Amino acid sequence: MEVSGFFTAIIIGLIIGALGRLVVPGKQNIPIWLTLLIGVVAAILGTLVAGALGVADTSGVDWIELLIQVVFAAIGVAIAAGVYGRRRVH
Numbered sequence: 089m090e091v092s093g094f095f096t097a098i099i100i101g102l103i104i105g106a107l108g109r110l111v112v113p114g115k116q117n118i119p120i121w122l123t124l125l126i127g128v129v130a131a132i133l134g135t136l137v138a139g140a141l142g143v144a145d146t147s148g149v150d151w152i153e154l155l156i157q158v159v160f161a162a163i164g165v166a167i168a169a170g171v172y173g174r175r176r177v178h
Contacts, residue, residue: 094132100157101131108161116169126168130160 105127109116116123134157138144143152 098128098131101128103127104131104157104161107158108165111158111162112165112169116165118168118172122168122172123165126164127161130164131157133160
């Protein structure tokens with residue numbers, strides 16, 4: 089992954105986190121900063137996986153890479169909501 093790809097993944101990750109949260113059904117009791125952090129991590133992981141699969145460099149929008157990133161974000165949000173939600177209940 090190039091340096092520009094890494095920074096792009098971080099910027100896109102902020103959006104990916106929000107999309108991942110929208111994909112997960114129900115209310116997620118996690119703070120917005122955690123959602124954004126999950127999105128950044130999901131964007132980086134999605135970019136790495138897409139590169140490994142050979143679908144990262146296409147002409148136009150990389151829809152498959154975007155889908156992989158959103159799936160990672162949705163999984164991350166679901167896990168965080170389960171862990172964070174249980175920890176906050178008294």
